[in-house]
Amino acid sequence: MDEMDEKDAQLREAAERLALTLSESGMQKATARVMTALLFSRHETMTAADLCQELQISTGAVSGAVKQLIPTGIVERAPAPGSRRDHYRFREHAWATLMGKQNALLDSMWDAASEGLKVVGKDSAPGRRLDEMQHFYGFMQREMAALIDKWLEQYEAGQD
Amino acid sequence: MDEMDEKDAQLREAAERLALTLSESGMQKATARVMTALLFSRHETMTAADLCQELQISTGAVSGAVKQLIPTGIVERAPAPGSRRDHYRFREHAWATLMGKQNALLDSMWDAASEGLKVVGKDSAPGRRLDEMQHFYGFMQREMAALIDKWLEQYEAGQD
DNA sequence: AACAGGATTCAGAGAATTTTGAAGCCTCTG
């Protein structure tokens, strides 16, 4: 029965492909690989040792990746009675959390525009550009937050 | 009258700060600096030489940055009758365009989830995670596109 | 309280990405 093995290989491959995409958009490679390994894993949770083995990276790399992943809310430590090892798990609603965090960038953009407008006033060339920018990011900030809530609601409702 | 100079300095500083933020979220540093220089510039347009001087980078770096910025729709070549140099300009509605492009990432996420679900089925551990993921990104794809349209409409209306 | 298993840290090696600078190319101009 190596049909299972083949499926596992496909799963791991899909995980690696996504990790590559994510690292191309700025995420650290080891971090992305740990994240997708947990996402595509057959297991409910994985230990640092599991991750080392599966990804062929050092314990230090795993530790660093986890350190980034936990505060962003994508991964969490799972209780594992009777085990001294930490068990990690992909967190439920991680995507909503992740997108919410990205809104911090929207804030930065708004702030930057605002900063510029303190100096120049809307009737100048940079003023016009910054005014549009501020308008855009102000709008996005508000609407994105609402959108995430809307998704959560909708998803929870669908789960019944 | 060095009040002007001081304001210029503040403007450039704000530009550099934003460039730094952007480079921290994955954009190439020179690219980010060119972009913010154009955004915060007092001038309507800038030439490659202007950018070299202001940012203290090589012509090659400017050329490379522009090469990235133009296809993404953030910057455009501006007609400049009587000048042999190319003039670059921050594009109107660049933000909406930019965010639209980022939706390509949402597509990738949806695809990755879909890929995994082809292998495992929703009743497994990875299946449940991937199902939520697919649901989330499918939702976001649709709603984000709508949101950008809504902003454009609203902004155009406000301009009258 | 000493030990053992495991997580974390961090300096240094190594890899990958960026930038430079100069050569080459293209396009206007006279």
Added chain:
DNA sequence: CAGAGGCTTCAAAATTCTCTGAATCCTGTT
């Protein structure tokens, strides 16, 4: 159609980022 100006390209240099692996720290067990 020769020359000048300016843009692009690209190999090499520089910088930056990332990973490793060993030392250290922490925590629960005997």
